[in-house]
Amino acid sequence: MDKTEHALRIVIADDEPIAKMDLRELLEDSGYEVVGEASDGFDAVEECRKNKPDLVLLDIKMPFLDGLSASKIIFQEKLADTIILLTAYTDPEFIESAKDCGVSGYLVKPYYEKSLIPSIELAVSRSREMKKIRAEVERAQERLESRVIIEKAKGLIMLRDQKNEEEAYSYIRQISQQKHLSMRRVSEMILVRSI
Structure with missing residues (x-):
């Protein structure tokens, strides 16, 4: 990431504390700013309401409110510019559901920095393009x-x-x-x- 650009503000939502900690470290080492963390979908939505991040990274399987449902709320309420799901699930029904929830990226765990960072950059770029197009249409x-x-x-x-x-x-x-x-x-x- 170009250090002269403003750092992407990110919310992480994962019910596994170690996975969340590793992801935070990887993102911060790559120059991103983690502005919030959540352990379930409800808290993810609230963190997005509070912080208005550029990007939210969500696990699909979380207690109370899953990542797909949280994604739908975040997208509909325009609480984050870009939504990426990080998950161990590759089932076609999850992927199809993600398409209907405003998700810009779907990364399968375990992910690696070499694939995560380019995927984030590409998803954010595409989301920004779509946001401009939606604004022009409106x-x-x-x-x-x-x-x-x-x-x-x-x-x-x-x-x-x-x-x-x-x-x-x-x-x-x-x-x-x-x-x-x-x-x-x-x-x-x-x-x-x-x-």
């Missing part, structure tokens, strides 16, 4: 929704006030500027008022 959806709401309000003004399309649009824009509100917000208020 922005595009928001723009489209805003456009639909503004068009509805514009149509209502045209009908109600006998204005042409340009006048209706100018009316919404004028209120937006005067009230320091987005055109979408002004349009929403116009539409609510008409109900």
